[in-house]
Amino acid sequence: MTILAIDFGGTQVKSALISNDLASITSLPTQMSPQDLKSCLTLIDSIVEPYLEKIEGIAISSPGTVDTEKGIIYYGGVLRFLHDFHAKSILEETYQRPVAVINDGKAAVLAELVRGKLKGIQNGLALILGTGLGGGVIINGQLYQGSHFQAGELTFLLPEKREYQTEDMKGIQVSAVGLIKKIAEVLKLADKQDGRTVFHYIEQKDVRIYALFEEYCRHVAHLILNLQTILDVECCVIGGGISAQPVLIEEINRQFDLLHAQVEPIKLIVERPQILACQFLNDANLLGAAYLLIKSI
Numbered sequence: 001m002t003i004l005a006i007d008f009g010g011t012q013v014k015s016a017l018i019s020n021d022l023a024s025i026t027s028l029p030t031q032m033s034p035q036d037l038k039s040c041l042t043l044i045d046s047i048v049e050p051y052l053e054k055i056e057g058i059a060i061s062s063p064g065t066v067d068t069e070k071g072i073i074y075y076g077g078v079l080r081f082l083h084d085f086h087a088k089s090i091l092e093e094t095y096q097r098p099v100a101v102i103n104d105g106k107a108a109v110l111a112e113l114v115r116g117k118l119k120g121i122q123n124g125l126a127l128i129l130g131t132g133l134g135g136g137v138i139i140n141g142q143l144y145q146g147s148h149f150q151a152g153e154l155t156f157l158l159p160e161k162r163e164y165q166t167e168d169m170k171g172i173q174v175s176a177v178g179l180i181k182k183i184a185e186v187l188k189l190a191d192k193q194d195g196r197t198v199f200h201y202i203e204q205k206d207v208r209i210y211a212l213f214e215e216y217c218r219h220v221a222h223l224i225l226n227l228q229t230i231l232d233v234e235c236c237v238i239g240g241g242i243s244a245q246p247v248l249i250e251e252i253n254r255q256f257d258l259l260h261a262q263v264e265p266i267k268l269i270v271e272r273p274q275i276l277a278c279q280f281l282n283d284a285n286l287l288g289a290a291y292l293l294i295k296s297i
Helices: 037-051 087-093 102-116 178-186 195-204 210-231 244-263 264-269 281-296
Strands: 002-008 011-020 025-027 057-062 066-067 072-074 101-103 122-130 134-137 143-144 235-239 274-277
Touching: 002 037, 002 102, 002 281, 011 037, 011 281, 025 281, 037 087, 057 087, 057 102, 057 281, 066 101, 072 087, 087 101, 101 102, 101 281, 102 122, 102 134, 102 143, 102 235, 102 281, 122 210, 122 281, 134 264, 178 195, 178 210, 195 244, 210 235, 210 244, 235 244, 244 274
Parallel strands: 002 057, 057 101, 122 235, 235 274
Antiparallel strands: 002 011, 011 025, 066 072, 122 134, 134 143
């Protein structure tokens, strides 16, 4: 069995052909994210049609709240045109193949649970750092989706203050895309999405930008610590393309330890979880979506 998996991100759309044991993944060319539903359907068609005769199903990973039972996307995260998109019914009718749809953060945590760093873990957490903040929670060895399929929507967490703006949301604070852009602007890079160059300067601890990087990692560590007091997980995995940078995981761990040690009761009582990079990095969403489909066929 071969599954075609498609992952809609805020800036890019990734796709791959995945075997039913999730052991083989053949990446397909990356596309720019569509700006409206019509171009989205056209893009899906351009990805699916060349492989339709060889695939047995289509798996979709998407931002936003996703009813995995009905295959309906709500709100769509940064891709707001996906709101109320009945992806499962529309794509099944179009291509005559079974379709599964899942939130991107939950897809990533599923991939890690089945074949990655969360395998064998009873209680775990995934944070996906991309355009916004994706997340997924494992409780008692199972993906927890909540009463409205919104568990793990960590983007919407707010700090304690009197009045709020969109920029106050945790998903803005820990946006990997936002971090790269902010540092690229300080460095006066022509390409504001040049993550490779940005991390070159981070690894050099360039004084112009290193404090920005430390602050970013502190925001992530603060989030993990607060979630740990609620969920008491064994392990938290960090995903998204940025998680391929070892310096990021090292600094998040360092910032976590600094925060954990500051308040004596927290230091004494709150157990420290492992904080690791996702095993599948950029492929996690694709693999998790494929697993959901395979499990349902």
